[in-house]
Amino acid sequence: xxxxxxxxxxxxxxxxxxxxxxxxxxxxxxxxxxxxxxxxxxxxxxxxxxxxxxxxxxxxxxxxxxxxxxxxxxxxxxxxxxxxxxxxxxxxxxxxxxxxxxxxxxxxxxxxxxxxxxxxxxxxxxxxxxxxxxxxxxxxxxxxxxxxxxxxxxxxxxxxxxxxxxxxxxxxxxxxxxxxxxxxxxxxxxxxxxxxxxxxxxxxxxxxxxxxxxxxxxxxxxxxxxxxxxxxxxxxxxxxxxxxxxxxxxx
Amino acid sequence: xxxxxxxxxxxxxxxxxxxxxxxxxxxxxxxxxxxxxxxxxxxxxxxxxxxxxxxxxxxxxxxxxxxxxxxxxxxxxxxxxxxxxxxxxxxxxxxxxxxxxxxxxxxxxxxxxxxxxxxxxxxxxxxxxxxxxxxxxxxxxxxxxxxxxxxxxxxxxxxxxxxxxxxxxxxxxxxxxxxxxxxxxxxxxxxxxxxxxxxxxxxxxxxxxxxxxxxxxxxxxxxxxxxxxxxxxxxxxxxxxxxxxxxxxxx
Numbered sequence: 169x170x171x172x173x174x175x176x177x178x179x180x181x182x183x184x185x186x187x188x189x190x191x192x193x194x195x196x197x198x199x200x201x202x203x204x205x206x207x208x209x210x211x212x213x214x215x216x217x218x219x220x221x222x223x224x225x226x227x228x229x230x231x232x233x234x235x236x237x238x239x240x241x242x243x244x245x246x247x248x249x250x251x252x253x254x255x256x257x258x259x260x261x262x263x264x265x266x267x268x269x270x271x272x273x274x275x276x277x278x279x280x281x282x283x284x285x286x287x288x289x290x291x292x293x294x295x296x297x298x299x300x301x302x303x304x305x306x307x308x309x310x311x312x313x314x315x316x317x318x319x320x321x322x323x324x325x326x327x328x329x330x331x332x333x334x335x336x337x338x339x340x341x342x343x344x345x346x347x348x349x350x351x352x353x354x355x356x357x358x359x360x361x362x363x364x365x366x367x368x369x370x371x372x373x374x375x376x377x378x379x380x381x382x383x384x385x386x387x388x389x390x391x392x393x394x395x396x397x398x399x400x401x402x403x404x405x406x407x408x409x410x411x412x413x414x415x416x417x418x419x
Numbered sequence: 420x421x422x423x424x425x426x427x428x429x430x431x432x433x434x435x436x437x438x439x440x441x442x443x444x445x446x447x448x449x450x451x452x453x454x455x456x457x458x459x460x461x462x463x464x465x466x467x468x469x470x471x472x473x474x475x476x477x478x479x480x481x482x483x484x485x486x487x488x489x490x491x492x493x494x495x496x497x498x499x500x501x502x503x504x505x506x507x508x509x510x511x512x513x514x515x516x517x518x519x520x521x522x523x524x525x526x527x528x529x530x531x532x533x534x535x536x537x538x539x540x541x542x543x544x545x546x547x548x549x550x551x552x553x554x555x556x557x558x559x560x561x562x563x564x565x566x567x568x569x570x571x572x573x574x575x576x577x578x579x580x581x582x583x584x585x586x587x588x589x590x591x592x593x594x595x596x597x598x599x600x601x602x603x604x605x606x607x608x609x610x611x612x613x614x615x616x617x618x619x620x621x622x623x624x625x626x627x628x629x630x631x632x633x634x635x636x637x638x639x640x641x642x643x644x645x646x647x648x649x650x651x652x653x654x655x656x657x658x659x660x661x662x663x664x665x666x667x668x669x670x
Binding site: 325332345413 | 430486487488508527528529530531534536540541542566568573574576577578579580581582583584585586587588589590591592593594595596597598599600602603604605607609610611612613614615616617618620621622623624625626627629630631632633634635636638639640641644645648649653654656657658660661663664665667668
């Protein structure tokens, strides 16, 4: 399996393409709904671009990396084999048994086209409809990263949900902090040491055991005063709900 | 100001005590409501312990580091001078103008007695009721850390609220992820690379601009499927609320 085609041109497709190229694979084609996007990625990885699903040529492996919401309808339109998708939350059943070899190739990472990444430390979760194809995916995975796990669709879905909390929601907490500080002319960089320490603590400890803050100390007056000081009803609601959740889990 | 007394023996008092000692200060006394706690900290920092507020001897500076909820009533009982508290959310007015020199010495950090910390990178926010005392606090601060900021009570409160989101709530997101993974026999360590990348991204970018995940992509089917797959009503509510907040802020 040396020639790989990417169906999709977003954050995941970009980082997978770069990483596959680096590991010695050829990217045969890049498909995207918008030709300009397919071209933009194809140029980066010495490949060819198309926006026409009927012009997709044969390849050893097809990797579909598109938004989850568009995945199943796209699969229905494909007449190819040796196909994987990269979604955490969509199961093997999305392929509807219409292919001989199909599977999942899910990199557990937060991808952004514009931000460099060390793919070699990114865990890759694979699943396939037969042992032969599973072994093929395992081999490719091992050429890309040090951590390849075989995982069922159900486990992968739970892992994705956990990652939404640990990564997407965490980033949103940073965004909220940033907006509060910006309104008060305080530099967000002041938070860098406390954010770094927060992450450092959980390398050696269970997160629950190193929880700190007003909710952990059950300081109800401070919690109420913070809620009163937020000038946005949605933020008040988020502050209240997460504080209650911390108090509930601690006691 | 060479002899400093700590009123409190918790996470903040412990790290401040260790850091002051390292910077060449003497810790004259440690007070705590429970003598055993005062003794435990006093032993670590070559000091003396008491649980009796009336036995507090004179010192150059008194640092009150207790839970926010107990701070104001404690201040009422003290008959000393040159006094600071370490709270982010309680203002200078807590001292009720009853002392000659009073102020705030707020380290912006997540402290845990059991976890080592590099205090030298911790921002310290100071405030005082007069210039003389402010300069004294500035001098001590500079001996402890590279970042000392003079900040008003109002700004400090907003900074503390931002830190609750960026640190305390973030840690709770990690705790939720940990509990989801534990229920599904998946190792939390798998999330380490994605958590590290999440933090690395915001070193160079505004958090809002590097948001990823189902809510950022407005994938309503996936969001609903994740909510259906959570087995706890409070978690469903948190997932829904934060996802709505991400979608709202994006557009």
